[in-house]
Amino acid sequence: MSRNHLPVLIIGGSGVVGAQAAAALRRLHPDLPVTIAGRDLAKAQAVAGRLGLQAVAADLARPDLGLPEAARFGAVIVFVKDDWGHAQAYAQQRGIPHLSVSSGVFEIGIEAARFIHAPQAAPIVLASQWLAGAALFPALDYAKAYRSLDAIHVGVLLDQEDMGGRAALADYERITQAGSATLTLKDGRFAWISGEEAKARYRSVDGVDLPATAYGPLDVLSLATGTDAKNIRFDLAFDVSASRRRGEPFSTETVITLDGVLQSGERRRRRYGIVHPQGQAPLTALGVALATERALGMAGGEALKPGLYFPDSIVEPSYYVARMKEFGAVFSEGRADV
Amino acid sequence: MSDAAFGPVLILGGYGSVGSRTARVLRRLHPKLPLVIAGRDSGKAQALADELGHAYAAPLDLERGDLGLLADLKPSVVLMAVRDLSLRTQRWAAAKGAAYVALSDGVFEIGPALAGFIRQSQAAPVVLLGHSMGAVPALAALHAAREFERVDAVEIGLVFDPADPLGTASQKDMDRIGAIGPASLLKSGGLWRWIGAPQAGRRVTGVDGREHEGLAVSLVDVFSLAQSGAPNLRVDFALGETASSRRGEAPSLEVITEVTGRRRDGRESRFRWELVDPDGYAALSAKGIAVVVEGLFGLAGKARPEGGLHLPETLVDTGHLMRRLGEFGIVMREV
Numbered sequence: 001m002s003r004n005h006l007p008v009l010i011i012g013g014s015g016v017v018g019a020q021a022a023a024a025l026r027r028l029h030p031d032l033p034v035t036i037a038g039r040d041l042a043k044a045q046a047v048a049g050r051l052g053l054q055a056v057a058a059d060l061a062r063p064d065l066g067l068p069e070a071a072r073f074g075a076v077i078v079f080v081k082d083d084w085g086h087a088q089a090y091a092q093q094r095g096i097p098h099l100s101v102s103s104g105v106f107e108i109g110i111e112a113a114r115f116i117h118a119p120q121a122a123p124i125v126l127a128s129q130w131l132a133g134a135a136l137f138p139a140l141d142y143a144k145a146y147r148s149l150d151a152i153h154v155g156v157l158l159d160q161e162d163m164g165g166r167a168a169l170a171d172y173e174r175i176t177q178a179g180s181a182t183l184t185l186k187d188g189r190f191a192w193i194s195g196e197e198a199k200a201r202y203r204s205v206d207g208v209d210l211p212a213t214a215y216g217p218l219d220v221l222s223l224a225t226g227t228d229a230k231n232i233r234f235d236l237a238f239d240v241s242a243s244r245r246r247g248e249p250f251s252t253e254t255v256i257t258l259d260g261v262l263q264s265g266e267r268r269r270r271r272y273g274i275v276h277p278q279g280q281a282p283l284t285a286l287g288v289a290l291a292t293e294r295a296l297g298m299a300g301g302e303a304l305k306p307g308l309y310f311p312d313s314i315v316e317p318s319y320y321v322a323r324m325k326e327f328g329a330v331f332s333e334g335r336a337d338v
Numbered sequence: 339m340s341d342a343a344f345g346p347v348l349i350l351g352g353y354g355s356v357g358s359r360t361a362r363v364l365r366r367l368h369p370k371l372p373l374v375i376a377g378r379d380s381g382k383a384q385a386l387a388d389e390l391g392h393a394y395a396a397p398l399d400l401e402r403g404d405l406g407l408l409a410d411l412k413p414s415v416v417l418m419a420v421r422d423l424s425l426r427t428q429r430w431a432a433a434k435g436a437a438y439v440a441l442s443d444g445v446f447e448i449g450p451a452l453a454g455f456i457r458q459s460q461a462a463p464v465v466l467l468g469h470s471m472g473a474v475p476a477l478a479a480l481h482a483a484r485e486f487e488r489v490d491a492v493e494i495g496l497v498f499d500p501a502d503p504l505g506t507a508s509q510k511d512m513d514r515i516g517a518i519g520p521a522s523l524l525k526s527g528g529l530w531r532w533i534g535a536p537q538a539g540r541r542v543t544g545v546d547g548r549e550h551e552g553l554a555v556s557l558v559d560v561f562s563l564a565q566s567g568a569p570n571l572r573v574d575f576a577l578g579e580t581a582s583s584r585r586g587e588a589p590s591l592e593v594i595t596e597v598t599g600r601r602r603d604g605r606e607s608r609f610r611w612e613l614v615d616p617d618g619y620a621a622l623s624a625k626g627i628a629v630v631v632e633g634l635f636g637l638a639g640k641a642r643p644e645g646g647l648h649l650p651e652t653l654v655d656t657g658h659l660m661r662r663l664g665e666f667g668i669v670m671r672e673v
Contacts (some may be wrong), residue, residue, distance in 0.1 A: 061528070082516060083529045109466075110523075110530050113561035116466075116649050126456075174532075180521075189423035221453035225425065283625050308647060329416050330425030 005074050006096075006249035008292060009031035010057050010201055011065070011087055012079030014038035014047040017163040020049055020285035022078065024327070028289055029298055035073065037065075055284060056107050065090050075099065075292055080167040088114050092121035097295035097304060102167065103128040105183045105216045110131040115308045123304035124290050127313065130217045130234070131280050132287025133311045133320060135254040138331070139219075140226055141317035142258055149260035150230035154219060155202045155212060157236075159241040159250035162279040164233070172238075175216055182214040185232040185235075202237035205253050205273040206245065206331070212237035222312045229260070243277060273332045274324075286327045290315055309326055346372035347419065347631055348413035348436070350398055350405075350427060351420030353382040355505035356441065359624030360417065360472075360631075365390050367628060367662070374413065376405075378421075387667050405430050415439060415634050417627070421507070428454040432461035435636045437643075441627070442507070443468040444515035445523045445556040454645045463634060463650045468511075468558045470496060470573065471619060473624020473650040474659070476562040478670050481594045481656035482611050483566040491570035491598040491608075492563045495542030499580040499589030502618035515556055522554035528569035545592050545612045545673075550578035562649050568599070574617040582616060592617040597671070613663075613670040622668075629654055629662050 008025060012018045013036035021035045036051075037058035038044035048055035059066035060082050067090075072241050076091040081102040088111060091098035100111060108126055115124045123135045129136045143149060163169050181192035193214055202212035215236035223232045243251040255273040262268050276283050290299070296304030300315060325331065347364060352375030361373055383395035399406030400422050407430075409596045416431040417439045428451065431438040440451045448466055455464040469476050475494045483489050498504070504512065521534035534555060542552040552574030563571040582590040584601040593613040600606045611614045613621035630650045631637055636642025638654025646652075660670065 002556060083531070085530070105449040107523075107530075108452060109445055109448045109558065109561055112448070112452050112466075112647065113564055113649065114560075116561075116647050116652060119646055119652075128501055163657050180446070186351045188426075189421065192447075218449070218453075224450070225453045225457040308456055309450075310453070313459075 005296065006072050007054065008075045008077060008240070009035050009037055009073040010077045010079065011037045011060065012167055014044040015079055015167055016289040017164050017168065017281045017284045018079040019047045020281050021056060021079070021288045022053060024285040024289035025292060026163040026283070028050065028293055032298070037067075039301060049325060055210065060084055062084055062086065063089065068311040075296060077288055077292060079182070085110065085114055088124065092118050095122050097123040097125060097292070099125040099127050099288060099291055099295065101127050101132050101284065102171045103218070105218055105221060106180055108218065112230060112308065120142060120306045122306050123309060124307070125293055125295055125309045125314070127288060127291050127311050128217055128224055129219045129311060130154070130283040131252070131327060133293065133315070134274070134283035134287055134324065134329070135256065136219045136222050137315070137317045137320035138254070138272065138313055138324070139258070140312060141321050142256060142270065142272060143227045143229070144317070145262055146260045147263050147265070149227055151231040151257070151259040152223055152227065152229045153238065154234045157202060157210070157237045157239060157241055157253040158280060159244060159252065160238060161244070161250045162252060168338045170268055176213070182232075183220045184214060185220060185229065188230045190224070200235040201256065202235055204242045205275055206242035207210060207256065208242065209236045210239045216311065222310050226312055229276050240248040243275070249277070250279055251275050251277045252283065270333065275330045275331065276328055278328060282327055283324065283329065286323060287311065290320055303310065341561075344371060344635060345412055345414040347415045347417060348375045348376060349397070349417045350376050350422075351418070353377050353379070353386045354419050354507060355620055356451060356507065356623055356627070357417070357419030358386055359620055360627045361386065361390055361393070362420065362629035363433065363624045364631060367632065374411065376407065400424070400426065401637060403430070415631055417441070417631065425450060425454050426509035428464070432458040435462050437463040437465065439465045439467050439630065441467050443558070444511070446556055447515070447560065452647070453548055460645055461647055463643045463646055465630065465634070465650070466558055466561070467630055467650060467654065469562065469650065470555070470557050470559055470628070471593070472623040473559070473562065474613070474622050474626035474663070475595065476559040476572070476658050477650055477654060477656050478593065478611070478613055479563060479597065479624070480566060480651055481660055482595055482597050482609070482670070483568070485602050486597060486599045486654065487602050489566045489568040489597060489599040491596070492566050492568045493538070493570075493596045494559065494573045495576060495578055495594040496574070497544045497550055497576050497578055497592035497594065498619060499583050499591070500577060501583055502591065505620060508582045522556040523560055524554055524572040525560060525564065525568070526570055529642070536637070540572070541575045541611045542574055542594055544578060544581060544594070545614060546581035546584065548578070550576035552576035558609040558649070562651050565651055582614070588616060589618055590614050590616045591622055609672065611670050611672050613668060615668055625663065625666060630661050
């Protein structure tokens with residue numbers, strides 16, 4: 001099946017996460033061709049060469065992305081913020097899936113508007129959840145044990161040495177910019193919070209308490225519509241990970257707390273920890289690869305029809321979690337606190 | 339229009355400023371279109387329903403999953419003239435197969451409506467209509483841009499008269515968007531940019547030639563304007579005495595549309611259109627919203643949508659809007 005696929009174009013593919021996404025796609029589907037695109041052709045070629053892939057130069061400032069007219073691709077993944085919207089338009093003109101990972105809640109209207117103006121053109125996957133779903137999917141999987149949920153709290157720790165490349169830093173700075181409030185769900189109502197209210201504490205997987213702040217990837221939207229939870233909050237600690245405190249290399253952490261009534265009728269609060277010892281990049285890469293294989297119809301169902309999607313509207317949480325484990329994520333269930 | 343295909347338009351917050359004005363415009367355009375006026379105050383709802391005819395009042399409780407509405411109510415359209423920060427109204431509309439029109443979301447706030455749509459994308463149309471003045475300025479600008487072969491910039495300036503202050507709900511929307519939203523979104527040089535003061539300012543010249551200080555606003559108008567393909571887009575609000583006020587008449591709302599580019603007849607420049615609603619901003623909003631509702635029934639020059647995510651320009655042919663405005667005595671003039 002993979003034999004007939006056109007290459008997946010990864011824009012920003014020579015960056016830290018993009019290169020790993022290419023590798024993850026190849027690991028899942030060894031026959032799936034992947035093309036690494038970057039502003040700097042030599043850099044893209046170097047990364048592609050290591051992975052045995054093709055490389056092209058791409059320029060998001062140009063409507064044709066600076067790609068050869070004859071080039072044909074099966075999907076477009078963008079790992080940098082496309083402020084022009086050219087990559088999405090390129091995918092729509094060719095009727096191929098477009099996946100993006102860089103948008104905050106406050107800015108997804110830009111991609112949505114482009115979809116609205118050409119709804120039958122292509123599948124548009126809004127994959128800007130934290131690490132492309134690495135916190136969201138476990139939370140959705142754990143939520144299945146609950147009959148009703150009072151609260152979902154997601155705390156994530158991004159190690160200060162693990163920002164990834166420049167693209168990730170630009171996203172972080174834009175989404176946390178002064179003045180923009182962060183989306184939460186409080187008592188069943190969406191609330192944009194800022195200032196003191198956005199401040200939080202994050203308890204690391206080793207129990208150390210760290211400062212954190214509310215953060216606005218798309219997770220709150222996905223959790224609010226995918227569960228019946230009345231309170232949802234997502235906090236980010238940009239700090240030192242537990243592994244680095246132990247003198248090891250940095251890791252990335254997610255701590256998910258669910259509070260509600262279990263299917264058994266019992267009221268329970270549960271806390272789960274997820275660590276990836278290689279940091280955020282392998283998880284983000286995997287998340288994008290899972291959404292891409294689904295979009296192309298290589299896993300979980302037919303190829304996506306034109307439409308607007310979140311990863312969690314197309315990928316099964318249990319499948320996603322199983323893949324996270326295969327790709328090195330370590331899961332632990334803490335003691336029930338109540 | 340009394341057959342099932344034109345089932346009632348349910349207006350949540352129907353007797354408020356925007357809701358009641360929209361209901362009256364809908365009634366004028368469609369004498370027999372059934373309307374349901376829902377609100378917490380049943381007396382107010384009933385009074386408006388009696389005035390409108392072919393309308394009835396309904397209770398409204400946004401804290402309940404069934405919204406406090408009768409189970410057998412099957413609207414075609416749910417128009418949100420109240421603000422609901424939960425997903426209950428959207429879920430209720432989807433369960434009923436009714437089109438959902440979200441009125442007051444700023445650029446940064448549309449995530450919940452979008453997510454609600456993605457989760458139930460086959461249910462019924464969802465319309466993002468957080469535009470200024472019921473999207474009349476945005477659609478009018480797209481209409482003006484239609485006769486261009488190349489559009490370089492679309493700039494809208496709205497002049498609000500201090501004697502025509504925003505209603506409580508509209509003022510709350512603007513305060514919230516200003517206070518908690520990021521900077522204002524516009525498109526500049528092909529790039530979407532969030533800009534704050536002082537770059538956000540622009541002088542808007544009113545219809546009598548006087549200049550007013552304007553400020554870019556972060557409303558979804560720019561998403562609609564993006565359909566023009568122009569690399570430069572912005573919408574500014576200005577506060578200033580309107581020409582009608584200065585003449586001693588009632589305050590009006592002035593919509594100044596400027597399109598830069600090359601027209602089909604070869605002229606290349608910056609061109610200007612003016613549109614004035616002598617009854618002020620809320621009256622213009624009601625007309626725009628009513629025409630979008632017409633679009634949901636396939637009565638605005640485009641096919642009736644069965645589902646999908648929409649902005650007004652996907653439901654309303656801009657020529658239809660111009661004709662409708664003309665019936666109300668409002669004309670967009672090129673100057």
